[in-house]
Amino acid sequence: MSGSAILVEALGKRFGAMQAVDGVSFSVEPGEIFGFMGHNGAGKTTTLRMLLGLTRPTGGRAAVLGHDVVAATLEVRRVCGYLPASYALPPDMTPREFLQYVAAMFAIPRATARARGEALLRRFGLEAVADRKLRGFSTGMTQKVGLAQALINEPRVLLLDEPTSGLDPLGRHELLEHLRALAQQQGVTVMFSSHILSDVETLCRRVAAMHHARLIACGEIAALKREHGATTMDELYLELVRRHAS
Amino acid sequence: MTRLQWLDYRAALGERKTYVAAALMIYAVLAVPLLLAEPPPHVREVIAAWLADEDPFALFMFVWIDLVMNKVIAFVPVILASGVVLRERDTRVLGLLAAKPLTLGRYFVIRTVSACAVMLTLYAVTQVPAVAWFHGQIAGFRAGTFLAAMGLHACAAVFATAFAATVMVAVGRRGAGALVAWMLLGVMVGLALVGFYQPDWYALTLANPLTLGTLAMGNLQQLSPAVLLPPMLALLAWTAVTIAAGARLVRKMEV
Numbered sequence: 022m023s024g025s026a027i028l029v030e031a032l033g034k035r036f037g038a039m040q041a042v043d044g045v046s047f048s049v050e051p052g053e054i055f056g057f058m059g060h061n062g063a064g065k066t067t068t069l070r071m072l073l074g075l076t077r078p079t080g081g082r083a084a085v086l087g088h089d090v091v092a093a094t095l096e097v098r099r100v101c102g103y104l105p106a107s108y109a110l111p112p113d114m115t116p117r118e119f120l121q122y123v124a125a126m127f128a129i130p131r132a133t134a135r136a137r138g139e140a141l142l143r144r145f146g147l148e149a150v151a152d153r154k155l156r157g158f159s160t161g162m163t164q165k166v167g168l169a170q171a172l173i174n175e176p177r178v179l180l181l182d183e184p185t186s187g188l189d190p191l192g193r194h195e196l197l198e199h200l201r202a203l204a205q206q207q208g209v210t211v212m213f214s215s216h217i218l219s220d221v222e223t224l225c226r227r228v229a230a231m232h233h234a235r236l237i238a239c240g241e242i243a244a245l246k247r248e249h250g251a252t253t254m255d256e257l258y259l260e261l262v263r264r265h266a267s
Numbered sequence: 268m269t270r271l272q273w274l275d276y277r278a279a280l281g282e283r284k285t286y287v288a289a290a291l292m293i294y295a296v297l298a299v300p301l302l303l304a305e306p307p308p309h310v311r312e313v314i315a316a317w318l319a320d321e322d323p324f325a326l327f328m329f330v331w332i333d334l335v336m337n338k339v340i341a342f343v344p345v346i347l348a349s350g351v352v353l354r355e356r357d358t359r360v361l362g363l364l365a366a367k368p369l370t371l372g373r374y375f376v377i378r379t380v381s382a383c384a385v386m387l388t389l390y391a392v393t394q395v396p397a398v399a400w401f402h403g404q405i406a407g408f409r410a411g412t413f414l415a416a417m418g419l420h421a422c423a424a425v426f427a428t429a430f431a432a433t434v435m436v437a438v439g440r441r442g443a444g445a446l447v448a449w450m451l452l453g454v455m456v457g458l459a460l461v462g463f464y465q466p467d468w469y470a471l472t473l474a475n476p477l478t479l480g481t482l483a484m485g486n487l488q489q490l491s492p493a494v495l496l497p498p499m500l501a502l503l504a505w506t507a508v509t510i511a512a513g514a515r516l517v518r519k520m521e522v
Contacts, residue, residue, distance in 0.1 A: 073366050075522055095368045103366040109359040113282050122278065125271035126367040170363065 026051040026086055026178055026210035027072065033080030034067050041067045043234040044081065049212055049227075051177075054204045056221035056242075057214040058258065059231030065214035066106055068231070069182050072212075073103055085178055099127065102171035106183040106214075109163075112156035116147050116166045119155065120173055127174040134173070141169040144199075161192040168199065179203065181213035185220050193217075197224055218254035230261050237265040272377055279381040280388065284350065288343045288385075292393040295335045300404035303330055324407040325487055332420060332481055333460055340424045340477070341452040345445050347385055348432035351378040352517055353441045365522040372514035379432040379510050383425045390421040415490045416483035422502035423480020427452055429506045430476075433513030436520065452477075460484070476505045 027049035034042040042064040049055040059065050070076040072083055074094030082089065088096040110119060120141060124134030142151050145165040150158075155166065164184065171179060181200075185193045197220060203209040215221055221228055222242060229239040238245055238261045242254070249264075251257035279285065303326070352375050355361040365371060394417045398410045434451060435444030455477040462472035463485060472478045479498035486494045 098368040105362045108362045
């Protein structure tokens with residue numbers, strides 16, 4: 022466990038009377054693509070936000086690459102890339118300017134930032150629109166810029182919250198291929214939340230399932246399917262939820 | 268961090284609100300000589316009361332600073348500061364940026380310093396060319412005195428920008444924050460020259476930062492670094508304290 026890229030132990034978050042995350046524990050190994058599935062409001066986003074220090078836990082602890090998410094928040098953010106579920110890009114900037122801006126937030130030297138920015142623009146096919154204002158970009162283009170900014174610091178851990186929602190089938194396929202390449206070629210640990218279960222199955226070997234703030238299962242997809250007699254991800258998830266309810 | 272500050276300043280310069288602010292200031296520069304062609308009688312009376320003569324340049328400076336630029340710094344800083352952190356939060360840009368290795372307080376400082384730098388830039392690009400325009404329009408116009416007085420006034424404008432940004436994050440809502448900032452700056456502007464009209468209150472009015480920005484008005488005949496530097500330094504200190512207060516307040520903001 023000590024070599025885990027992400028380690029979460031009994032993590033909890035309460036907003037007033039509402040328990041948003043309740044005693045969640047799991048770990049993610051380096052270089053793994055880890056799926057985090059659950060219905061809307063299950064607690065996936067709150068968990069990811071706690072991993073980045075954007076929301077303070079009210080119980081338990083978590084660490085990313087050994088950095089405690091509360092005590093060493095800025096260290097965690099330095100090694101992470103993050104794409105939230107709901108976000109917008111600064112409308113008056115161009116993709117090229119925005120990538121340089123984000124690079125400066127990481128204090129990446131100018132020449133390195135330029136080289137990385139250009140490489141990311143090429144990688145995501147954004148060269149043609151690199152100098153166009155971000156105002157009016159389509160969802161797919163916005164998501165490409167969003168993912169590019171999450172990679173500008175060459176993160177060792179990538180946290181993605183519902184990255185495929187809102188994308189058309191081609192955009193989803195491209196994004197999933199990018200994530201697979203990042204994990205396989207660069208050893209990046211990817212944790213991505215989704216309620217699109219086919220995406221989770223396409224990409225991940227292991228998953229965690231959340232339901233009403235609680236972790237109801239965590240393990241290899243194949244093993245979980247066998248254990249619960251499921252043939253598809255939908256069946257697996259429904260079976261997990263049913264068992265939890267009973 | 269210097270590079271981030273520079274990039275943020277450039278981004279702020281390119282925002283639409285900067286063009287609106289620039290348009291307001293250019294309009295002021297172009298319109299004032301026309302206003303001065305037929306000054307209202309009460310303006311002449313007031314200037315005679317505390318300058319003891321009707322030097323056309325003094326009259327112009329009174330109109331320019333009190334009736335024009337003091338009004339400008341009640342509005343333009345609110346426009347420039349309206350996007351500092353709150354707009355990023357409301358438009359969901361902050362959700363992305365807050366996950367970077369930068370505290371929210373630090374981000375507020377960067378954004379506010381950029382807004383202040385944009386304010387200074389607007390002063391430079393309007394007041395310096397205005398010298399040529401005013402020279403041909405205003406009798407007895409003295410370019411050096413004008414620029415020195417406006418240099419001090421620019422410091423007050425910078426303070427007003429930092430003040431507006433801090434008030435807005437203190438209020439926590441863009442619309443209400445802008446209204447409160449505009450009202451408070453309006454009160455400060457309204458009281459800025461009270462000490463000139465009522466000498467007994469002069470010392471008291473020095474507690475108003477916007478009064479400090481107008482102190483050149485009482486010394487137009489002999490403006491020197493000894494007259495300008497103390498209020499400039501005081502305004503810089505006010506600005507730094509105000510930004511620090513804003514950075515402290517913004518830490519409590521939920522992203």
